[in-house]
Amino acid sequence: MAQRVPVASIQQYSQEHLREVLNTAGRRLTPQREKVLSLFQNLGPGHHLTADDVHHHLKQSGKKVSLATVYRSLKLLVDIRLLDEGEWQEGLHCYELRQGGSKAHHHMVCMRCGHTEEFISEVITAASRDVSQVTGFELTEVRLILRGICRRCRQRSKATAEALL
Ligand SMILES: [Zn+2]
Ligand SMILES: [Zn+2]
Numbered sequence: 446m447a448q449r450v451p452v453a454s455i456q457q458y459s460q461e462h463l464r465e466v467l468n469t470a471g472r473r474l475t476p477q478r479e480k481v482l483s484l485f486q487n488l489g490p491g492h493h494l495t496a497d498d499v500h501h502h503l504k505q506s507g508k509k510v511s512l513a514t515v516y517r518s519l520k521l522l523v524d525i526r527l528l529d530e531g532e533w534q535e536g537l538h539c540y541e542l543r544q545g546g547s548k549a550h551h552h553m554v555c556m557r558c559g560h561t562e563e564f565i566s567e568v569i570t571a572a573s574r575d576v577s578q579v580t581g582f583e584l585t586e587v588r589l590i591l592r593g594i595c596r597r598c599r600q601r602s603k604a605t606a607e608a609l610l
Pocket of ligand 2: 555556557558559560594595596597598599
């Protein structure tokens with residue numbers, strides 16, 4: 446049975462832990478990267494942002510970071526595994542805070558409005574383990590993106606169709 450992820454149960458990395466990870470990765474937490482990272486930290490887990498979203502948020506809060514720098518910072522933060530990246534739709538990448546210690550979570554994404562639900566599923570975890578055993582792979586990541594049309598968008602298109610009758 447799939448379960449929605451209760452946001453409160455997700456543990457977050459502390460600032461110190463973040464610095465430690467960055468130090469061991471041998472890279473500096475430049476002010477720009479720190480701004481990008483703290484945006485995700487302030488929003489908390491369960492927020493999925495595109496590079497444009499990040500750029501927009503930073504601009505709104507008066508922080509001057511170019512879009513190119515946002516892209517570079519996101520790539521670095523994914524490389525050192527502080528953020529996770531997923532392709533929500535073709536060519537549309539979303540980023541989120543990597544959730545320390547908790548189980549793998551997956552996403553159901555609305556193709557119309559981008560609304561996202563997170564879920565965990567024992568069945569998917571077990572199936573991934575099975576496949577990795579059969580194929581001899583060492584499993585390093587289990588992330589599934591399911592795409593569909595959310596309830597609200599479905600209701601909206603139903604209402605539009607009815608209005609046209
Ligand atoms: Zn997520
Ligand atoms: Zn929708």
